[in-house]
Amino acid sequence: MSHWTLRRAAPVALCAAAVLGVSSAAAQQPAGPAWTRGAVCYEIFVRSFADSDGDGIGDLVGLTRRLDYISGLGASCVWLMPIAESPSYHGYDVSDYYRVEPAYGTNDDFRAFVTEAHRRGIKVLVDMVLNHSSNRLPAFRAALRDTNSPYRAWYRFAPRPLGNGPWGGTSAWRHSPVRDEYYYGAFSSAMPDLDYHTPAVREEAKRIATFWLREMGVDGFRLDAVPFLLEDGDCNTGCPGTHAFLHEYAEHVRSINADAYTIGEATWGPLTELMPYYPDQLTSYFTFELSDSLMAAVRDGRASGLLGGWLRLQDTLPAYRYSAFLSNHDQRRAMTTLGGDVARAKVAATLLLTLPGLPFVYYGEEIGMTGDKPDERIRTPMQWRPGAGLGFTTAVSWERAQADSQTTTVAAQDTVQGSLLNLYRRLIHLRRENDALGAGRLVPLQAASPQVAAYVRRAGDHAVLVVANLGGTAVTNAVLNSRDSALAAGRYTPRNLLGGADGAPLQVGRDGRLHGYVPVRGPMGPREVLVLDLARR
Numbered sequence: 001m002s003h004w005t006l007r008r009a010a011p012v013a014l015c016a017a018a019v020l021g022v023s024s025a026a027a028q029q030p031a032g033p034a035w036t037r038g039a040v041c042y043e044i045f046v047r048s049f050a051d052s053d054g055d056g057i058g059d060l061v062g063l064t065r066r067l068d069y070i071s072g073l074g075a076s077c078v079w080l081m082p083i084a085e086s087p088s089y090h091g092y093d094v095s096d097y098y099r100v101e102p103a104y105g106t107n108d109d110f111r112a113f114v115t116e117a118h119r120r121g122i123k124v125l126v127d128m129v130l131n132h133s134s135n136r137l138p139a140f141r142a143a144l145r146d147t148n149s150p151y152r153a154w155y156r157f158a159p160r161p162l163g164n165g166p167w168g169g170t171s172a173w174r175h176s177p178v179r180d181e182y183y184y185g186a187f188s189s190a191m192p193d194l195d196y197h198t199p200a201v202r203e204e205a206k207r208i209a210t211f212w213l214r215e216m217g218v219d220g221f222r223l224d225a226v227p228f229l230l231e232d233g234d235c236n237t238g239c240p241g242t243h244a245f246l247h248e249y250a251e252h253v254r255s256i257n258a259d260a261y262t263i264g265e266a267t268w269g270p271l272t273e274l275m276p277y278y279p280d281q282l283t284s285y286f287t288f289e290l291s292d293s294l295m296a297a298v299r300d301g302r303a304s305g306l307l308g309g310w311l312r313l314q315d316t317l318p319a320y321r322y323s324a325f326l327s328n329h330d331q332r333r334a335m336t337t338l339g340g341d342v343a344r345a346k347v348a349a350t351l352l353l354t355l356p357g358l359p360f361v362y363y364g365e366e367i368g369m370t371g372d373k374p375d376e377r378i379r380t381p382m383q384w385r386p387g388a389g390l391g392f393t394t395a396v397s398w399e400r401a402q403a404d405s406q407t408t409t410v411a412a413q414d415t416v417q418g419s420l421l422n423l424y425r426r427l428i429h430l431r432r433e434n435d436a437l438g439a440g441r442l443v444p445l446q447a448a449s450p451q452v453a454a455y456v457r458r459a460g461d462h463a464v465l466v467v468a469n470l471g472g473t474a475v476t477n478a479v480l481n482s483r484d485s486a487l488a489a490g491r492y493t494p495r496n497l498l499g500g501a502d503g504a505p506l507q508v509g510r511d512g513r514l515h516g517y518v519p520v521r522g523p524m525g526p527r528e529v530l531v532l533d534l535a536r537r
Contacts, residue, residue: 038438074428220261485512
């Protein structure tokens with residue numbers, strides 16, 4: 001350990017006026033790192049991705065060997081769930097922030113992985129757990145044993161519980177195993193919260209960031225559970241001190257690497273709860289409201305409420321500063337939520353990958369892997385091919401596979417033109433290559449049928465029309481209109497970017513609006529989606 005000094009963070013305004021002021025600030029912000037334009041990121045649980053040494057646990061050498069698969073998918077970046085040393089299978093309780101989890105390999109293995117990822121044009125983000133440490137971190141052990149230890153100030157100790165934690169009426173104060181006192185741990189007794197009022201803690205967090213950026217070569221971080229970083233009196237979620245520290249932390253990260261990308265897990269709630277984390281804290285945040293609205297629309301077969309969140313955000317923030325997804329490592333997998341319906345999964349994927357933002361895809365989602373709580377069952381081994389080890393391992397896996405693991409595999413879908421996997425590949429590559437999909441403005445359209453979602457993505461004179469029948473029945477006339485100007489005047493020849501029949505010719509008048517346009521001749525099939533490139537004559 002080293003000694004640290006504190007530089008006080010600049011105050012962050014949290015009043016309503018400041019939140020509303022994000023919009024005007026956004027208009028003047030740069031486009032962001034070049035790699036984020038049209039990008040899609042891929043979330044990986046290293047333990048479950050590829051085992052190279054036959055111990056049943058995925059590792060960094062195995063992951064490196066699978067980089068061509070990730071590159072072929074079209075991902076511009078990967079987010080690795082925690083890879084630092086930890087006593088748990090999930091890694092969200094770090095016992096050494098400067099060492100890779102030994103089950104995954106060595107620091108040199110990680111550097112080799114980063115080198116190979118970069119060689120393929122793939123950026124690397126790692127999970128950074130700052131809210132709490134493991135109770136096995138040497139600093140916490142010293143603080144428990146010795147009340148005079150300088151590390152006592154790294155954590156919150158009290159002779160009795162001081163109020164409740166962030167989970168309603170539940171106390172987050174844990175009884176010490178050493179003496180009759182308590183320490184604060186919002187998530188569990190094995191995860192004592194670090195106290196960011198202490199200068200040394202703040203500086204150590206920055207020192208760790210510097211290490212991973214400079215010594216390990218990462219391109220940024222996903223920050224776990226950021227609302228709980230710093231408690232202020234009775235406030236224990238999203239407190240002013242948390243916002244001030246995020247501002248300070250992000251400023252430090254950018255001083256090491258101006259293009260470093262930071263994305264936070266700030267709230268599972270609505271966008272109104274997310275906005276106080278802008279404009280000048282982390283680069284981006286996950287938008288759970290957008291993800292929930294997308295999955296609800298596909299699950300229920302109704303378009304209402306789908307686009308509202310995206311439309312609000314695009315007038316507030318650059319697209320690289322918010323991220324939607326279908327599911328992640330804490331949630332029931334998307335395919336399970338959609339009842340195992342591949343057609344629904346294809347609709348969900350198409351919407352996610354044709355709407356604005358910087359979307360994330362959870363490993364295995366691209367082949368329709370299933371899984372439900374508890375957490376271990378939504379983090380099961382990647383299903384590469386049928387057989388005893390699924391192509392994941394030659395041994396007994398750390399966690400048993402899903403019931404459909406012999407049929408839902410990469411191998412089964414790899415060469416099948418209409419597979420879910422190849423739809424993901426096509427859409428991710430299209431997003432990178434097609435400027436309208438990668439960076440275009442979202443323009444909503446009105447459909448006569450409540451089960452049809454329709455919108456235009458427009459970048460200059462280039463436009464793509466997306467029409468999705470979310471329902472389980474055919475739509476006879478998918479009539480589309482626009483309230484406002486959607487396209488430049490002219491005659492358009494719609495070309496189907498996903499194969500199949502092209503769309504019907506489209507004539508747009510001087511007002512730029514669509515009036516009674518029917519994109520397909522005949523019925524639009526159940527859960528059929530059109531992605532039409534609009535070429536103007």
